[in-house]
Amino acid sequence: MQNHDGDVVESKTESITSIQTSEIDDWANFRDDDIMKQQSAIQAEEAVKIPFVGDKEPLLTLAAEYQSGSPILQEKIKVLSEQYAAIRRTRGDGNCFFRSFMFAYLEHILESQDRAEVDRIKVNVEQCRKTLLSLGYAEFTFEDFFALFLEQLESVLSGNEASISHEELVQRSRDQSISDCVVMFFRFITSGELKKRSEFYEPFVQGLTNGTVEQFCKSSVEPMGEESDHVHITALSDALGVPIRILYLDRSCDDKGSISVNHHDFTPAPGNPTNDNANAVKPFITLLYRPGHYDILYPK
Amino acid sequence: MQASRARLFKEYKEVQREKVADPDIQLVCDDSNIFKWTALIKGPSETPYEGGVFQLAFAVPEQYPLQPPQVRFLTKIFHPNVHFKTGEICLDILKNAWSPAWTLQSVCRAIIALMAHPEPDSPLNCDSGNLLRAGDIRGYQSMARMYTRLAAMPKKG
Numbered sequence: 001m002q003n004h005d006g007d008v009v010e011s012k013t014e015s016i017t018s019i020q021t022s023e024i025d026d027w028a029n030f031r032d033d034d035i036m037k038q039q040s041a042i043q044a045e046e047a048v049k050i051p052f053v054g055d056k057e058p059l060l061t062l063a064a065e066y067q068s069g070s071p072i073l074q075e076k077i078k079v080l081s082e083q084y085a086a087i088r089r090t091r092g093d094g095n096c097f098f099r100s101f102m103f104a105y106l107e108h109i110l111e112s113q114d115r116a117e118v119d120r121i122k123v124n125v126e127q128c129r130k131t132l133l134s135l136g137y138a139e140f141t142f143e144d145f146f147a148l149f150l151e152q153l154e155s156v157l158s159g160n161e162a163s164i165s166h167e168e169l170v171q172r173s174r175d176q177s178i179s180d181c182v183v184m185f186f187r188f189i190t191s192g193e194l195k196k197r198s199e200f201y202e203p204f205v206q207g208l209t210n211g212t213v214e215q216f217c218k219s220s221v222e223p224m225g226e227e228s229d230h231v232h233i234t235a236l237s238d239a240l241g242v243p244i245r246i247l248y249l250d251r252s253c254d255d256k257g258s259i260s261v262n263h264h265d266f267t268p269a270p271g272n273p274t275n276d277n278a279n280a281v282k283p284f285i286t287l288l289y290r291p292g293h294y295d296i297l298y299p300k
Numbered sequence: 301m302q303a304s305r306a307r308l309f310k311e312y313k314e315v316q317r318e319k320v321a322d323p324d325i326q327l328v329c330d331d332s333n334i335f336k337w338t339a340l341i342k343g344p345s346e347t348p349y350e351g352g353v354f355q356l357a358f359a360v361p362e363q364y365p366l367q368p369p370q371v372r373f374l375t376k377i378f379h380p381n382v383h384f385k386t387g388e389i390c391l392d393i394l395k396n397a398w399s400p401a402w403t404l405q406s407v408c409r410a411i412i413a414l415m416a417h418p419e420p421d422s423p424l425n426c427d428s429g430n431l432l433r434a435g436d437i438r439g440y441q442s443m444a445r446m447y448t449r450l451a452a453m454p455k456k457g
Contacts, residue, residue, distance in 0.1 A: 141400055
């Protein structure tokens with residue numbers, strides 16, 4: 001019978017190149033702590049390769065990536081490039097949806113200076129705070145994350161002491177201490193919304209994990225690094241009243257073989273304070289989904 | 301660093317408030333270092349740990365609460381998910397399922413729950429796990445009770 005430590009170690013070692021085997025010669029003493037250290041070492045290694053939020057790149061770079069790949073994907077990228085000009089990549093660390101949403105939203109506010117939208121989202125954020133409290137969350141566990149998001153929101157509006165430039169927004173999104181905390185803020189928001197409307201979300205959650213909404217939030221929403229699915233996106237969009245458009249770049253095509261790029265608009269459901277007019281708003285956040293990953297897309 | 305300190309200070313105040321509400325947990329911060337805590341937890345009733353008091357050591361990382369605290373048993377305990385020599389605990393919320401929604405206090409509660417509901421399929425203590433997996437409940441309980449008496453109860457006389 002195999003030791004629990006041994007199981008984990010075996011599955012991990014194959015993908016690890018940077019750790020010398022001599023460091024782990026004593027397998028019996030190789031503990032979960034070591035595995036966690038190793039994981040963070042791998043994360044640090046990956047971090048050098050791609051920042052949390054990359055630079056804006058022309059869509060051509062995406063085409064180059066698939067040059068020798070599937071013809072369907074090449075064709076779809078062509079279709080995509082008729083309407084979209086650029087892509088901004090995010091790190092594939094399991095937080096890419098939330099990270100993409102964070103940057104795309106703050107960048108939109110920075111560029112549009114849409115104060116009405118800021119006032120509107122603040123109403124929803126306050127509602128989310130009350131939701132978490134009523135669900136029994138201790139305020140001190142989430143208040144710092146809320147405060148940090150509201151701070152970022154203020155800073156992208158011009159004309160106050162804390163105002164920042166676009167360049168600074170990029171820098172902040174790459175700064176772990178800010179970026180991860182904003183991601184965590186969205187995770188709290190998403191979890192609160194799922195639990196608040198658990199009856200509505202339960203069938204969707206059961207399709208994914210076979211557990212309750214409560215269990216799903218604990219295992220797949222609140223922990224950092226857990227990937228997002230439709231359920232997360234729907235809940236975040238509902239909670240904040242922000243519509244999100246997602247384009248799907250995969251190998252699917254219709255029966256006749258004609259190529260089009262599918263998209264889906266997540267439209268905030270009525271129920272939260274400011275969501276009633278949201279149906280009329282065209283999504284200003286557009287993300288590109290490739291199986292397992294989200295990046296930001298820029299329309300022409 | 302500053303964020304983790306501020307958060308721990310809030311937890312400290314919360315702990316003072318909750319003392320009465322949670323008599324099974326006594327969580328104490330090191331006098332000179334807010335990143336070091338110890339806890340005394342009561343073994344849950346109707347388990348082989350009943351009547352014992354178990355000491356836990358917490359080492360809180362600077363990235364807390366984005367990263368979990370390291371927790372281990374200082375008191376010897378015979379349990380499938382606790383390393384018999386090091387006291388290390390196999391519990392998902394202390395590893396990949398951690399989130400800042402947890403607190404040192406609620407981690408203690410989760411550990412008490414783990415004591416009452418061992419997970420023999422992911423053992424750190426294979427002897428203990430094997431007893432349970434083989435269905436030898438009596439064997440597991442008597443070993444666990446013996447170590448509770450030896451290590452987690454005040455010496456008689």
